Amino acid sequence: MLEVADALAEVLARARPRSPQLMPLEPGNVGGVLAEDVTADRDAPPFDKSLRDGYAVRSTDRFDAELCVVEEIPAGVVPRKAIGPGECARIYTGAPIPAGADAVVMQEDTTAAGDRVRINAAPRPGAWVFRRGAEMRTGEVVVAAGTILTPAAIGVLVGVGRARIETHRFLDVGVVATGDELVGASEAPGPGQIRNTNGPMLTALACQAGTHGCDNGIARDTRESLRAVIGPALDNNNVVLIAGGVSAGKFDLVPGVLAELGVTAHFHQVRMKPGKPLLFGTRGDTLVFGLPGNPVSALVCFELFVRPALRKMAGHADPGPRVVNLPLAAAVVESNDRPTYRPAKLEPAAVGWAVRPLDGGTAPDLRGMAPADALLALPAGDARYDAGTPVRVVLIGKQD
Amino acid sequence: MLEVADALAEVLARARPRSPQLMPLEPGNVGGVLAEDVTADRDAPPFDKSLRDGYAVRSTDRFDAELCVVEEIPAGVVPRKAIGPGECARIYTGAPIPAGADAVVMQEDTTAAGDRVRINAAPRPGAWVFRRGAEMRTGEVVVAAGTILTPAAIGVLVGVGRARIETHRFLDVGVVATGDELVGASEAPGPGQIRNTNGPMLTALACQAGTHGCDNGIARDTRESLRAVIGPALDNNNVVLIAGGVSAGKFDLVPGVLAELGVTAHFHQVRMKPGKPLLFGTRGDTLVFGLPGNPVSALVCFELFVRPALRKMAGHADPGPRVVNLPLAAAVVESNDRPTYRPAKLEPAAVGWAVRPLDGGTAPDLRGMAPADALLALPAGDARYDAGTPVRVVLIGKQD
Structure with a gap:
């Protein structure tokens, strides 16, 4: 046999x-598998971006005197001026870093005085700057074919402009x-x-x-x-x-x-x-x-x-079944002439999970199967497995 | 804070x-919660039933002589005769045990001779008989309010005649x-x-x-x-x-x-x-x-x-989040002033699972979150956690 x-x-x-088909990207795709490599349609962030409210400065500047504030740059606004020596721009979280500047000094580390500001802590180059393309570069694969569509993956796909995706039928x-x-x-x-x-x-x-x-x-x-x-x-x-x-x-x-x-x-x-x-x-x-x-x-x-x-x-690279070794939460006595599968349930242990048999050793009926999230996979033969012994377990039910 | x-x-x-409502019992109910105690509408099995092909006998009979076969009872047929001393009935798996009989002898343990049969191994009382009501008794709660509706639970509910169930809206x-x-x-x-x-x-x-x-x-x-x-x-x-x-x-x-x-x-x-x-x-x-x-x-x-x-x-007795301690698959260095959650993925270990951080210690973007099925829950403060150290993990995504 x-x-x-x-x-x-x-x-x-x-x-x-199954063959791929183009489908609207919807909540119903969760748990499905992407059938194409999806690439970024632009750099993210699309420009060097400030990570803090503060001042955009030149890190090579001298900070023993006050800097001249030449412009204010809220988020969503494109800077018009380049920052020269002795100059800086008031900047807010998410706003583009102006030309010439290469670092941001947090507001907390400055003292404002009219249209001038004193920098109390000299910045490293790149401080509080989120570089253009640091998250993703145009053309880079951001979600690969074969990826399981989690809600977060759907967020990434929407973020690169995909309202439709290829998935397996x-x-x-x-x-x-x-x-x-x-x-x-x-x-x-x-x-x-x-x-x-x-x-x-x-x-x-x-x-x-x-x-x-x-x-x-x-x-x-x-x-x-x-x-x-x-x-x-x-x-x-x-x-x-x-x-x-x-x-x-x-x-x-x-x-x-x-x-x-x-x-x-x-x-x-x-x-x-x-x-x-x-x-x-x-x-x-x-x-x-x-x-x-x-x-x-x-x-x-x-x-x-x-x-x-x-x-x-459906396109899953790992079709399963998902198998893992887990310690028994209670002893099991088995006597059979074939490999045997018995209903069981995972329960948290001090570290990880133990697995508890649900059927008490009788032939299981469907009621015994109803709360199961696993099957004990026991080899053929007569054996007693003490509590704590690791046994092979097949996880059942939804898996992604 | x-x-x-x-x-x-x-x-x-x-x-x-939410308040319960009566709904058709459908595949869409999987993962929902039953809002009523559902009872058996009849005994299961509805009669003492043979578990084997063989002969229905009186276990108190003498087996040194051949028994007289008074009737043949296939599955789905109601026996017409009571079994007296020295008598038996040919019976098949699933068929009702006739009155008078209290045990079944497997065909393999008998020698047939026309309308008589020799029993080669005396049976225990109740041998190969599945007792009326052994699986469920009329009026017994077979699926309790609060039960999560697995496919097997749906099978049990259908089995007791429920085409509609009360579940939480x-x-x-x-x-x-x-x-x-x-x-x-x-x-x-x-x-x-x-x-x-x-x-x-x-x-x-x-x-x-x-x-x-x-x-x-x-x-x-x-x-x-x-x-x-x-x-x-x-x-x-x-x-x-x-x-x-x-x-x-x-x-x-x-x-x-x-x-x-x-x-x-x-x-x-x-x-x-x-x-x-x-x-x-x-x-x-x-x-x-x-x-x-x-x-x-x-x-x-x-x-x-x-x-x-x-x-x-939705009626779940245990709303979660599901938390478990798992050993780290790789070292983690954390420095923060608040409890911190970082994306991670479970991977099978020799026994149970280890948890692998996905973000490499940088602030995670949504791409790093896409393959995650867990969050490392790290306490506030500066710490290094070596590979193998158990850490607190929150399981994310679908759970039933």
């Missing part, structure tokens, strides 16, 4: 970044739940029936990952129904998530229907717990995940395989 | 959770940038002009925090212009963010205009760097933040004060 790392490599090899993700036993949230389940939790949960996960997730509803356990729901989902999405119908039972028709619909299966079954029945296929550039019907298993497969695929397709 | 902790306490004391956040020197992203700045980065950046921050953030444009440095833009923003929003015009200079008219518009100022200036000019006021239930005009300062104030206020108003 395929190992998790090999299955992830297979998925990522087939998840290709949004992904359309279609979600299909399968099963004769499923009813919608508003319906009362009859004997043997359960509500469809996978559809809304996987759609929420897809949207949380920054895609256009769309719940395509329920397909029944017949070839006809599966074809009728999965077929259009394949036509209309970049990624299709199908929950249920991928185990080895006699009602598990999804693999056969996918083959009929032209999907090439690249693997089926991964050595992991939960999530073993996972199927992965492609049709053209469309990725198809056949996820287990158990919602906990579906969620674990989403975090380990689907989210990284969505991130790579 | 007010300390950061006291300023935050003042803000949080006046940030009240979305917040409307209005953003106003002030300054005669500001032009929009599409305009070419003239001499002394700069582009308005605070408006788009603060709007992106507000949206990232899960609110309806709206950029209300630019107000000029006159009482009339400030009143004309800030007045309607106060009327139409739960929180108003104003950038610039709050320092002590002669063009800093915002405090006076806010007073004229009926805003009560609760504090002005905080002992921190950057961010010292911060003003906080209220008018009725509306919160008003007068943020410094420097975008880095505005962002730091947003993360330390505005995001926690928005989280508390």
